[in-house]
Amino acid sequence: MALVDSTRPLPVIVAYSAGPRELDLVELSLPAGSTAMDALNASGLLARHGLGSVDQVTVGIWMKLRPLDTLLRPYDRVEIYRPLKVDPKEARRQRYRKNKA
Template sequence: MANAEPLAIELAYSPKPGKVERWALRLPAGSRVEDAILQSGVLTVHPELVLETLSVGVWGALRALDHPLRDRDRVEVYRPLKVDPKEARRLRYRSHRAKQAR
């Protein structure tokens, strides 16, 4: 018989670097990532987030909205990248080289 105990889930979202918002949730067994997002209210607090276009993960691994949750999972809502990581690295390198040349 399936365990009917509620799941303890944490949802985390970082709206900007250095700031992390967390929600502690109790969800029924069989809940999915989408259920955690909807239950948390993160979409109300951050109306710029659109459920269908979110990148989400569980414990750092990308997951779909219909991914089933387990007790003590951490659901993470990821911000879209504003700069390509390779380009950011290139810019940091150029800046560092320019400082060394002085």
């Protein structure tokens, strides 16, 4: 495994989807040793979308849940997840009923 060069900036992307077909991406250059929490704070997405504080959101890196203290690697995509409004199984049932009619 290659060592992280602490003198080079760490390119990362922070992503948030406020709804279907909506995506807000912020590209950042952070210092080596930065965490997911650092990326969230630097992105400004929490304030822009009224998501509250860092400890109130669920995050992941490349579609895998991760804690806020996860160290970032070059080109990581930190994703802010929104809570589900409808149970996925119930949503499928409703779509099936609608399409069947």
